[in-house]
Amino acid sequence: MKSPSLSSHSSPSFMYGIFSYDIAMPRVGLKHGESILDLEVVSLLGYFDDLDIAPAVFAQPVLNDFIALGKAAHRAVRQRLTELLTNESDAFADVHDQVFIHESRAQMHLPVRIGDYTDFYAGIHHAENVGRMFRPDGDPLLPNYRYMPVAYHGRASSIVVSGRSIRRPSGQFLDADKKPVFGPSQALDFELELGLIIGKSNPLGEPVPVNEAESYIFGVTLFNDWSARDIQRWEYQPLGPFLGKNFTSSMSAWVVPFEDLSPFRVAGSVQEPTPLPYLQTTRPGHFTLELEVWLQPADGEELCICHTNARNLYWNFAQMIAHHTVGGCNLNVGDVLATGTISGTTPGSYGSLLELSWNGTRPLHLSHTETRTFLQDGDTVTFRGRGFLNGVRVDLGEVAGTII
Numbered sequence: 001m002k003s004p005s006l007s008s009h010s011s012p013s014f015m016y017g018i019f020s021y022d023i024a025m026p027r028v029g030l031k032h033g034e035s036i037l038d039l040e041v042v043s044l045l046g047y048f049d050d051l052d053i054a055p056a057v058f059a060q061p062v063l064n065d066f067i068a069l070g071k072a073a074h075r076a077v078r079q080r081l082t083e084l085l086t087n088e089s090d091a092f093a094d095v096h097d098q099v100f101i102h103e104s105r106a107q108m109h110l111p112v113r114i115g116d117y118t119d120f121y122a123g124i125h126h127a128e129n130v131g132r133m134f135r136p137d138g139d140p141l142l143p144n145y146r147y148m149p150v151a152y153h154g155r156a157s158s159i160v161v162s163g164r165s166i167r168r169p170s171g172q173f174l175d176a177d178k179k180p181v182f183g184p185s186q187a188l189d190f191e192l193e194l195g196l197i198i199g200k201s202n203p204l205g206e207p208v209p210v211n212e213a214e215s216y217i218f219g220v221t222l223f224n225d226w227s228a229r230d231i232q233r234w235e236y237q238p239l240g241p242f243l244g245k246n247f248t249s250s251m252s253a254w255v256v257p258f259e260d261l262s263p264f265r266v267a268g269s270v271q272e273p274t275p276l277p278y279l280q281t282t283r284p285g286h287f288t289l290e291l292e293v294w295l296q297p298a299d300g301e302e303l304c305i306c307h308t309n310a311r312n313l314y315w316n317f318a319q320m321i322a323h324h325t326v327g328g329c330n331l332n333v334g335d336v337l338a339t340g341t342i343s344g345t346t347p348g349s350y351g352s353l354l355e356l357s358w359n360g361t362r363p364l365h366l367s368h369t370e371t372r373t374f375l376q377d378g379d380t381v382t383f384r385g386r387g388f389l390n391g392v393r394v395d396l397g398e399v400a401g402t403i404i
């Protein structure tokens with residue numbers, strides 16, 4: 001008999017996305033090594049007939065209809081796909097070329113139609129670092145930080161799929177003489193985050209209890225909340241981020257089902273003071289996931305400039321959802337909740353250039369000739385992520401963007 005960890009290890013990693021090729025319309029695919037399994041064609045060929053799932057669900061340019069089927073349907077599809085892929089050559093003997101597309105032939109699309117996007121600030125080491133730089137005379141953390149998962153409502157329309165170029169934004173910021181000027185941002189940055197894709201709606205007026213909150217998550221992506229620090233610094237008081245954030249965010253093309261994170265569940269750091277009752281969870285809600293930032297100049301080598309872990313978040317996913325909805329706010333299928341920048345406690349684990357270059361005062365050395373404080377045109381930023389624990393592995397894929 002196989003041990004549980006060995007069988008998990010050998011089962012295919014599940015990642016859902018939206019792809020197209022040639023003149024075919026975008027549809028739902030499953031990543032399978034360097035290939036994509038075309039779930040519309042698999043469905044039309046009858047492989048899901050006894051599962052009572054209409055092929056039309058997979059013939060969509062977004063995952064929303066598939067997500068809305070719910071966890072029981074997702075489990076049934078997954079079990080069927082696992083059976084098929086375990087005996088791939090037999091199962092698809094006559095139709096192999098119909099159901100598999102090589103990744104290099106496919107174009108990837110934004111995986112969900114995002115109704116609303118919220119960006120949290122749950123990375124406590126990032127929040128402390130930013131507090132030290134932006135408000136040097138006060139406590140690094142504002143008084144509310146350890147009482148609630150702070151967030152702002154972001155802009156859903158400007159979220160793009162991994163691989164899309166990022167246009168440097170222009171806006172207002174203060175020049176060296178503290179006078180407001182307008183021009184291209186001189187302090188363009190990334191923010192290393194995870195993006196949660198909401199899988200179930202709650203009715204308006206009905207909060208989601210914290211211990212049910214994880215059932216509202218369909219999946220997880222890597223998420224880059226590109227930020228213009230000079231614009232942000234001048235505009236953010238009193239109402240929070242606006243043009244410093246709303247020009248673009250990037251998310252990975254492939255979505256990892258939330259259930260795939262369960263082998264990596266760990267307790268977060270002790271929350272002191274004890275959260276109010278509506279934020280108290282009965283089981284550990286953090287996940288140990290390795291996260292990296294790679295930076296490649298236009299004509300240089302790719303270099304890893306940050307290595308950190310998702311367990312550095314102060315608030316967990318369930319607490320974010322419980323807090324978001326406690327006043328009755330309704331979440332919808334396809335909404336995205338991002339975690340906030342995930343930094344560790346040491347310089348090599350900071351999830352933004354603002355922290356890595358300490359607000360531009362400590363330039364990063366990329367090579368003998370190249371340094372960075374903030375991003376330059378032509379720079380490509382790639383986040384990668386994975387879990388590896390007790391012989392079990394999950395790949396979170398990547399999200400990349402090049403500054404133009």
Ligand code: MN
Nearest residue numbers: 119191225340
């Ligand atoms: Mn952010």
